[in-house]
Amino acid sequence: MPFTKETLRKILTEAKEVIESKFDYLNELDSATGDGDHGTAILSAMKGAVEAAQQDVPLAQMFQNIGWGVMNATGGSTSSLLGSFFLGMGDAFDREELNGLGISKALDSGLKQVQMMTTAKVGDKTLMDAMIPAVEAARLAAEKDPEATAADVLAAAAAAAAGGASSTDQLVARFGRAKNLGERSVGHRDAGAVSMSYIFQAFADGSRQ
Amino acid sequence: MVMKKFLNKPENLTKELLEGYTECYNRQVKLATEKIVVRAEAKSKDKVAILTLGGAGHEPALSGFVGYGMLDASIVGDIFAAPGGPVVYEGLKLFKDYAGIILVVLNHAGDVMNAKMGCMMAQRDGIKVSQILTSDDIAAGIDAPIEDRRGLGGCIPLIKIIGAAAEQGKSVDEILAIGEKFNQRMATLAVTMKTATHPQSGQYISTLPDDKMEIGMGQHGEGGETGPVAIKTADETAEIMIPELIAAVHAKAGEKVVLIVNGSGATTLMEMFLIYRKSAELLKKAGLEIVFGRCDELLTVQESGGFQLFLAVVDDEAAELLTEPSDAPYWVTK
Numbered sequence: 001m002p003f004t005k006e007t008l009r010k011i012l013t014e015a016k017e018v019i020e021s022k023f024d025y026l027n028e029l030d031s032a033t034g035d036g037d038h039g040t041a042i043l044s045a046m047k048g049a050v051e052a053a054q055q056d057v058p059l060a061q062m063f064q065n066i067g068w069g070v071m072n073a074t075g076g077s078t079s080s081l082l083g084s085f086f087l088g089m090g091d092a093f094d095r096e097e098l099n100g101l102g103i104s105k106a107l108d109s110g111l112k113q114v115q116m117m118t119t120a121k122v123g124d125k126t127l128m129d130a131m132i133p134a135v136e137a138a139r140l141a142a143e144k145d146p147e148a149t150a151a152d153v154l155a156a157a158a159a160a161a162a163g164g165a166s167s168t169d170q171l172v173a174r175f176g177r178a179k180n181l182g183e184r185s186v187g188h189r190d191a192g193a194v195s196m197s198y199i200f201q202a203f204a205d206g207s208r209q
Numbered sequence: 210m211v212m213k214k215f216l217n218k219p220e221n222l223t224k225e226l227l228e229g230y231t232e233c234y235n236r237q238v239k240l241a242t243e244k245i246v247v248r249a250e251a252k253s254k255d256k257v258a259i260l261t262l263g264g265a266g267h268e269p270a271l272s273g274f275v276g277y278g279m280l281d282a283s284i285v286g287d288i289f290a291a292p293g294g295p296v297v298y299e300g301l302k303l304f305k306d307y308a309g310i311i312l313v314v315l316n317h318a319g320d321v322m323n324a325k326m327g328c329m330m331a332q333r334d335g336i337k338v339s340q341i342l343t344s345d346d347i348a349a350g351i352d353a354p355i356e357d358r359r360g361l362g363g364c365i366p367l368i369k370i371i372g373a374a375a376e377q378g379k380s381v382d383e384i385l386a387i388g389e390k391f392n393q394r395m396a397t398l399a400v401t402m403k404t405a406t407h408p409q410s411g412q413y414i415s416t417l418p419d420d421k422m423e424i425g426m427g428q429h430g431e432g433g434e435t436g437p438v439a440i441k442t443a444d445e446t447a448e449i450m451i452p453e454l455i456a457a458v459h460a461k462a463g464e465k466v467v468l469i470v471n472g473s474g475a476t477t478l479m480e481m482f483l484i485y486r487k488s489a490e491l492l493k494k495a496g497l498e499i500v501f502g503r504c505d506e507l508l509t510v511q512e513s514g515g516f517q518l519f520l521a522v523v524d525d526e527a528a529e530l531l532t533e534p535s536d537a538p539y540w541v542t543k
Binding site for chain 2: 024027028030031032035036037039040041044068070071072073074075076077078079080081083084117118175176177179180184
């Protein structure tokens with residue numbers, strides 16, 4: 001099944017619901033090393049995303065509207081990072097249906113936009129620990145099988161994002177508010193990486209149905 | 210979780226506190242949009258506008274310093290979170306016809322990124338914005354790279370100085386030079402006794418055992434470098450902190466300094482005066498002349514117990530600008 005505007009709307013609604021159900025957990029995770037509001041920030045962001053996706057515009061434009069919607073709806077680093085990701089995804093294509101290769105290129109473009117905002121890399125204990133491996137896995141899956149569907153590619157991305165999020169347990173924070181804890185941040189999972197992995201999981205689930 | 214705070218709906222918190230604040234001080238400030246506080250009477254457009262951005266929950270910072278002689282606008286995010294890029298852009302656009310715009314940015318990941326995003330959007334409209342990044346926190350060590358130094362309460366005296374310079378009709382370049390000069394020789398060290406709860410989620414922002422304090426915590430109560438230590442007396446605490454601040458700003462005997470004790474929310478003025486007393490004594494012993502001193506709540510962290518100790522070396526020009534008139538609700542100078 002190709003990835004369309006309908007898919008995107010469904011995915012965002014599901015992602016918002018998952019984050020709603022994990023709201024307290026995400027705030028708690030962030031409370032251990034940050035200032036305890038990641039759940040609040042990411043839920044506002046997803047509400048903004050769902051609302052921005054209601055307008056009937058071309059798919060690429062819809063991704064961009066979602067980016068602006070996220071940035072308008074929330075603040076902090078979530079605003080510019082997640083906002084840039086969707087904004088960048090909308091820069092990569094002008095079709096109404098995406099296959100595996102199409103979605104992987106969109107993800108790649110989204111990541112590039114995020115990297116204009118932050119220099120955080122894998123291993124710095126941020127949401128990039130989920131996002132970078134996910135985009136990479138999507139690219140590999142699309143390259144390996146040119147026939148791959150969007151759902152196949154997004155499943156690979158979701159698995160990599162989940163792995164990336166759990167890898168943050170053992171990492172020392174190098175960005176954001178947790179940075180000043182240094183070694184004491186070890187043993188806590190990064191809230192941003194966890195919510196990013198939920199979003200990728202929603203993309204995988206939503207594009208399969 | 211039940212919080213012992215007087216609140217309404219968490220999602221309306223920032224909007225409501227700004228409404229109350231601007232209503233209370235309506236002779237000095239008003240709301241331009243839901244989360245942008247501006248002066249009640251705008252300054253003339255032939256002068257440079259001074260703006261800042263930041264999360265709420267730190268009252269009176271930062272909106273308390275909007276007014277004649279200080280800020281033209283404060284662009285507010287949600288509790289402890291910087292405003293999103295589009296909101297920053299909205300704020301910048303309000304001042305597009307001014308002689309220039311200087312945006313004071315506190316060094317926190319979200320603030321820096323959203324300021325960048327807002328400036329990028331403004332740039333597309335041909336609006337030029339200069340930034341001053343404050344990173345006065347020395348918790349990560351006095352030689353720590355800029356990116357490891359957070360922006361704490363030091364932005365407030367800096368805003369006072371550049372705000373006064375802007376009022377005198379100085380150019381963007383002149384104001385930037387004055388601001389950067391002050392910025393380079395200011396330092397802040399925070400100490401926390403009791404941590405705060407996030408007023409929207411009710412979550413504790415880190416924890417501290419009852420018998421411990423922690424030097425070097427950030428202004429959201431996030432952890433410091435050293436970890437918790439046994440509670441010390443006011444004098445002992447000042448004796449630990451002042452030498453580090455002197456070293457950080459490279460203060461030499463004969464130089465003029467500014468000393469500010471900024472309470473975090475639950476620390477009494479009584480305690481602040483004890484800290485100030487010992488700090489002033491130590492600075493004088495080091496041959497430094499205190500030309501400006503203050504004990505007050507300028508930038509708070511909810512019900513957090515503790516304070517930020519601020520030291521800056523100033524020249525005559527900065528010292529004078531600090532005492533120029535201001536009618537910002539939380540920094541009134543006649």
